[in-house]
Amino acid sequence: MFGRGTTDNEVDGAEALRLESVRKVYGSDDNPVAALNGVSLSLPAGSFTAVMGPSGSGKSTLLQCAAGLESPTEGQVFVDGTPMTGGSETKLTKFRRSRIGFIFQHFNLLPTLTVLQNVTLPLRLAGKKIDRRAAVDVLGRVGLGNRLDHLPSQLSGGQQQRVAIARALVTQPRVVFADEPTGALDTKSARDVLGLLQESVRLYGQTLVMVTHDPVAASYAGSVLFLADGQMVGHLANPTAAQVAERMTHLAEEVERRRVREGV
Numbered sequence: 001m002f003g004r005g006t007t008d009n010e011v012d013g014a015e016a017l018r019l020e021s022v023r024k025v026y027g028s029d030d031n032p033v034a035a036l037n038g039v040s041l042s043l044p045a046g047s048f049t050a051v052m053g054p055s056g057s058g059k060s061t062l063l064q065c066a067a068g069l070e071s072p073t074e075g076q077v078f079v080d081g082t083p084m085t086g087g088s089e090t091k092l093t094k095f096r097r098s099r100i101g102f103i104f105q106h107f108n109l110l111p112t113l114t115v116l117q118n119v120t121l122p123l124r125l126a127g128k129k130i131d132r133r134a135a136v137d138v139l140g141r142v143g144l145g146n147r148l149d150h151l152p153s154q155l156s157g158g159q160q161q162r163v164a165i166a167r168a169l170v171t172q173p174r175v176v177f178a179d180e181p182t183g184a185l186d187t188k189s190a191r192d193v194l195g196l197l198q199e200s201v202r203l204y205g206q207t208l209v210m211v212t213h214d215p216v217a218a219s220y221a222g223s224v225l226f227l228a229d230g231q232m233v234g235h236l237a238n239p240t241a242a243q244v245a246e247r248m249t250h251l252a253e254e255v256e257r258r259r260v261r262e263g264v
């Protein structure tokens with residue numbers, strides 16, 4: 001099983017996320033597409049893991065299944081030891097709201113809510129007490145303590161993504177999933193955002209799983225998992241950007257060779 005996403009900050013070796021033989025098939029019976037084909041992994045609490053792979057390899061599907069936004073066709077997902085499958089949709093939504101944070105490529109902030117209102121929204125949705133101080137504190141941590149009453153449209157892309165990070169962290173989730181969190185940002189803002197994500201792991205023991213296409217972004221993680229054609233095909237600990245880029249080049253060539261061989 002792949003996935004020792006090790007960092008210095010692993011919290012008591014506890015397992016935060018586990019996938020057991022997860023398969024996800026889209027499409028119809030006559031034309032099925034296996035986006036994930038038997039993925040198993042185990043990530044300790046306090047780890048920062050990047051997920052990489054060629055386009056269409058199943059990265060986003062992996063994140064969606066792990067975060068409970070999609071149900072696997074087969075297999076099991078456990079967050080903090082609790083199975084994400086088998087319960088009712090209402091129970092799953094409640095569980096997701098309290099234990100999981102999600103950061104999207106295009107921020108997904110609500111345009112009519114202020115920065116502070118966007119960050120307190122997950123608490124509201126989870127039916128938790130609105131702890132304004134906690135929200136202000138987390139916004140301070142991402143460097144936006146002086147932007148509480150701004151609307152998203154009054155912020156730069158990098159600042160909007162920092163609001164989204166604060167929103168993901170405010171419920172103190174067990175795992176935060178980030179799908180291409182720097183994909184829409186310039187280099188400097190991307191570096192700031194990655195530094196913040198790394199800090200949330202190093203200083204606050206957050207568990208983080210990030211899909212990215214960018215070897216530099218992946219190098220901020222403690223380990224990288226490589227996917228190809230819906231399967232886990234490799235693992236790199238303490239990666240440098242150059243190592244990741246080299247592995248990705250080989251992976252793309254292997255996938256291409258196999259597709260030609262199989263006439264796909």
Ligand SMILES: Nc1ncnc2c1ncn2[C@@H]1O[C@H](COP(=O)(O)OP(=O)(O)OP(=O)(O)O)[C@@H](O)[C@H]1O
Nearest residue numbers: 026027033035053054055056057058059060061062
């Ligand atoms: N809702 C869907 N319906 C049908 N097929 C889908 C759906 N979502 C994903 N797929 C297919 O599943 C496979 C994996 O897609 P996925 O988006 O997970 O890959 P990815 O690695 O994230 O790709 P990219 O890097 O291009 O975003 C692809 O073949 C894709 O076309």
